[in-house]
Amino acid sequence: MATKILTEHISTPGIETFEVYRKKGGYTAVEKAIKKMTPDEVVEEVKKSGVRGRGGAGFPMGMKWSFLAKPEGIPRYLVCNADESEPGTFKDHYLMKNMPHLLIEGMIISSYALGANKSFIYVRGELMYVIRILEKAIEEAKAAGFLGKNILGSGYDLELVVHPGGGAYICGEETALLESLEGKRGNPRNKPPFPAVKGLYQSPTVVNNVESIATVSWIINNGGEAYAAVGVGKSTGTKLISASGHIKNPGVYEITLGLSCDEFLNSDEYCGGVRAGHRLKAVVAGGSSVPIVPGALFLKTANGEDRLMSYESLSDGGFVSGTMLGSGGFIAFDETACIVRNTWNFSRFYEHESCGQCSPCREGTGWMQKVLNRIEHGKGNMSDIDLLVDVSKKIEGNTICPLGDAAAWPVASAIRHFRDEFEWHIKHPLEATKPGAVYMGDGVLV
Amino acid sequence: MEDIKPIMFKVTVDGVEVEVAPGTTIMQAARKIGPEVAPPAMCYYEPLKGTGGKCRACLVKVAAGSAKDPRPMPKLVASCITPVQDGMIVENFTSPQVVEARKAVVEFLLLNHPLDCPVCDQAGECHLQDFSYENGVGTTRYEEERRTFEKEDIGPYIQLHMTRCVLCYRCVYTADQLTDGRVHGVMGRGDHAEISTYIGRAIDNDFSGNVIDVCPVGALTDKTYRFKNRVWFSKPVDAHCDCEKCSGNVQLWYRGDEVIRVTARKNEWGEVKEFICNACRFEKKKTSDWVIEGPSKVKRASVISANKYAGNLIKKPDFALKLAESQYKKIDDTRPFVSEMSEIKKSEDYKTLMQQNENYFKK
Numbered sequence: 001m002a003t004k005i006l007t008e009h010i011s012t013p014g015i016e017t018f019e020v021y022r023k024k025g026g027y028t029a030v031e032k033a034i035k036k037m038t039p040d041e042v043v044e045e046v047k048k049s050g051v052r053g054r055g056g057a058g059f060p061m062g063m064k065w066s067f068l069a070k071p072e073g074i075p076r077y078l079v080c081n082a083d084e085s086e087p088g089t090f091k092d093h094y095l096m097k098n099m100p101h102l103l104i105e106g107m108i109i110s111s112y113a114l115g116a117n118k119s120f121i122y123v124r125g126e127l128m129y130v131i132r133i134l135e136k137a138i139e140e141a142k143a144a145g146f147l148g149k150n151i152l153g154s155g156y157d158l159e160l161v162v163h164p165g166g167g168a169y170i171c172g173e174e175t176a177l178l179e180s181l182e183g184k185r186g187n188p189r190n191k192p193p194f195p196a197v198k199g200l201y202q203s204p205t206v207v208n209n210v211e212s213i214a215t216v217s218w219i220i221n222n223g224g225e226a227y228a229a230v231g232v233g234k235s236t237g238t239k240l241i242s243a244s245g246h247i248k249n250p251g252v253y254e255i256t257l258g259l260s261c262d263e264f265l266n267s268d269e270y271c272g273g274v275r276a277g278h279r280l281k282a283v284v285a286g287g288s289s290v291p292i293v294p295g296a297l298f299l300k301t302a303n304g305e306d307r308l309m310s311y312e313s314l315s316d317g318g319f320v321s322g323t324m325l326g327s328g329g330f331i332a333f334d335e336t337a338c339i340v341r342n343t344w345n346f347s348r349f350y351e352h353e354s355c356g357q358c359s360p361c362r363e364g365t366g367w368m369q370k371v372l373n374r375i376e377h378g379k380g381n382m383s384d385i386d387l388l389v390d391v392s393k394k395i396e397g398n399t400i401c402p403l404g405d406a407a408a409w410p411v412a413s414a415i416r417h418f419r420d421e422f423e424w425h426i427k428h429p430l431e432a433t434k435p436g437a438v439y440m441g442d443g444v445l446v
Numbered sequence: 447m448e449d450i451k452p453i454m455f456k457v458t459v460d461g462v463e464v465e466v467a468p469g470t471t472i473m474q475a476a477r478k479i480g481p482e483v484a485p486p487a488m489c490y491y492e493p494l495k496g497t498g499g500k501c502r503a504c505l506v507k508v509a510a511g512s513a514k515d516p517r518p519m520p521k522l523v524a525s526c527i528t529p530v531q532d533g534m535i536v537e538n539f540t541s542p543q544v545v546e547a548r549k550a551v552v553e554f555l556l557l558n559h560p561l562d563c564p565v566c567d568q569a570g571e572c573h574l575q576d577f578s579y580e581n582g583v584g585t586t587r588y589e590e591e592r593r594t595f596e597k598e599d600i601g602p603y604i605q606l607h608m609t610r611c612v613l614c615y616r617c618v619y620t621a622d623q624l625t626d627g628r629v630h631g632v633m634g635r636g637d638h639a640e641i642s643t644y645i646g647r648a649i650d651n652d653f654s655g656n657v658i659d660v661c662p663v664g665a666l667t668d669k670t671y672r673f674k675n676r677v678w679f680s681k682p683v684d685a686h687c688d689c690e691k692c693s694g695n696v697q698l699w700y701r702g703d704e705v706i707r708v709t710a711r712k713n714e715w716g717e718v719k720e721f722i723c724n725a726c727r728f729e730k731k732k733t734s735d736w737v738i739e740g741p742s743k744v745k746r747a748s749v750i751s752a753n754k755y756a757g758n759l760i761k762k763p764d765f766a767l768k769l770a771e772s773q774y775k776k777i778d779d780t781r782p783f784v785s786e787m788s789e790i791k792k793s794e795d796y797k798t799l800m801q802q803n804e805n806y807f808k809k
Binding site for chain 1: 488498499500501502503505521522524527528529546547550551553554555557558587588590591593612613615631632634635636637638639
């Protein structure tokens with residue numbers, strides 16, 4: 001049985017209420033941290049755990065915390081990024097909905113560690129009912145003395161604010177999130193200065209993902225070393241994976257990092273394999289932004305080694321044959337999925353969600369979407385394929401925020417791995433535009 | 447003992463070294479050297495705070511981050527917002543990667559921008575025209591439909607044609623920083639983002655006309671001037687007046703004896719030096735309203751200067767002269783200079799030369 005760090009009690013009835021959560025050992029980490037530890041000790045413990053940001057980039061969380069500037073007389077802020085809107089990712093939603101107190105407990109400890117007296121949870125606007133759950137949980141925690149003035153008689157004050165976003169994908173980018181939180185248009189900021197120096201209201205700010213913050217209470221209870229012992233190499237701990245697509249058991253799974261991809265896909269404990277009678281064609285391993293790979297390259301690396309669900313193993317092979325763990329939005333495609341249509345669909349998303357600030361992303365996402373639209377609808381030319389590759393290259397790395405990269409990678413990787421499918425669409429427009437028509441090439445199915 | 451920190455940072459842009467104060471951006475450092483190495487800018491506007499970083503026209507390659515840490519930066523950086531470090535080496539026009547990226551930016555900016563310069567009011571003084579002419583390619587690969595918008599009136603003096611807009615946000619910053627109670631901004635997202643006044647409210651304040659000057663393209667135009675003239679048929683003249691609201695330093699644009707337009711004066715980077723008020727811009731269109739200072743300096747390369755100024759007014763390219771002066775050594779020859787043929791024939795040099803000739807033919 002794999003270690004469950006976040007979801008151990010998730011199926012306990014009533015876990016969303018304070019009483020049940022407390023009975024299951026909740027808020028003991030707050031007591032331990034605030035009564036027995038200094039903020040620096042908490043930071044040290046998180047550093048030891050080696051937990052990496054679960055929002056997608058995978059930056060070590062303890063490092064991020066230690067970068068926080070601490071000037072005198074200026075407040076510091078902790079912001080929880082709950083603006084989960086990546087296609088294919090729904091783990092934070094699941095966690096907040098079922099275990100709001102786990103997030104709140106993590107927020108209290110993290111705020112204490114960073115010296116923040118006002119912290120924010122920025123939840124995407126579509127999840128209004130989750131916001132109500134969180135607000136109710138905050139009230140309960142406040143009534144029990146874990147929030148508000150003078151927490152547990154320690155003299156430490158913390159106010160927790162849940163802020164609904166407007167439902168824009170771009171507001172999941174940390175600086176756009178901060179702009180939005182300040183009440184402005186959610187445009188990403190130019191960096192430097194980074195949020196750790198000048199973030200919310202020009203004050204030092206740490207922005208962390210829901211899942212990252214939720215791990216903190218376990219780390220405090222069991223120690224950073226215990227957390228680091230779980231997982232493989234630099235990918236420590238567990239990760240929530242939201243699995244969807246053509247698999248038997250879609251849902252959110254907590255996996256120990258280092259689990260083999262084959263086991264994750266085929267074992268009944270997790271996805272349960274591709275749906276009956278079908279074969280795996282392609283996999284998006286970490287949310288729509290990461291490069292799409294053929295099923296075979298998901299299960300084994302280009303060198304023939306077994307691929308593991310970890311930051312390092314999934315990105316083995318770089319952009320040529322690898323992908324990324326990203327935010328853990330696992331999408332499997334069987335042979336009935338049309339890669340061209342899927343790529344077009346992703347492109348439509350990125351065109352719609354581009355903030356329109358910097359020119360490569362604003363214009364480039366629209367261009368790629370229009371070209372893919374033409375190919376999908378049987379009006380493509382052979383030169384369009386190279387054009388798409390060229391445009392994606394010119395967006396990548398030249399934008400203010402990573403949305404440009406996120407829009408470019410799926411297109412570039414789809415063409416890299418499924419070029420013949422694009423060519424088939426262009427050469428056989430009549431066949432390709434029939435409803436349900438899918439290219440049955442050889443050598444890609446597993 | 448306190449460490450003595452260097453007061454000036456040494457930065458090299460395209461092989462030319464310059465000393466600038468800490469906190470200067472790469473763009474400012476390059477501009478200090480001169481227009482030959484300064485990256486182009488479509489959104490950055492020095493007089494307005496917070497501009498820059500959006501158009502990506504000024505991307506440069508940082509080949510060495512600083513003297514302490516000489517690693518190159520992994521990505522191209524926007525020079526208008528990146529502060530310099532001591533010993534930084536920047537490649538601008540000398541880096542093929544930058545030249546490629548800039549071509550791409552031109553292409554992206556022109557995707558949705560109509561290519562009908564001959565009917566656009568801004569032609570001749572359009573930053574996008576200059577930028578694409580200098581950095582772009584002559585063809586387009588875009589076959590899709592371009593986004594279009596209806597023309598929109600912003601108050602009695604200004605017309606907005608969103609179709610031409612490149613979303614540089616300069617006018618938004620102008621409205622934000624020059625006027626109180628900003629009533630216009632950006633609505634929508636992505637390539638359908640749009641500059642607009644909220645709920646059709648007109649910009650009604652004394653400095654609204656400056657958005658026309660800061661607009662790099664023909665998206666915001668002067669309704670009192672629209673389609674009356676081509677910019678190269680008019681002649682700019684510096685003038686001033688006593689104005690309660692602004693400095694009163696303006697440029698008058700003459701066609702014949704008639705003032706057809708009043709704008710703020712711009713520096714060599716096309717940026718407004720002093721913002722002017724609407725009364726000066728729209729209401730004082732007689733020569734008698736102004737004290738004339740003399741013809742404005744116009745770059746020789748600009749189409750506005752065509753057929754207007756005598757040769758002696760044309761400024762010679764300073765940079766080339768400076769370069770020539772620094773590169774070429776004086777000829778070290780103390781012999782007297784003579785030009786008369788009779789004198790030359792008497793000189794020793796001439797005799798030896800003739801002797802050599804004779805010897806040659808004897809062989």
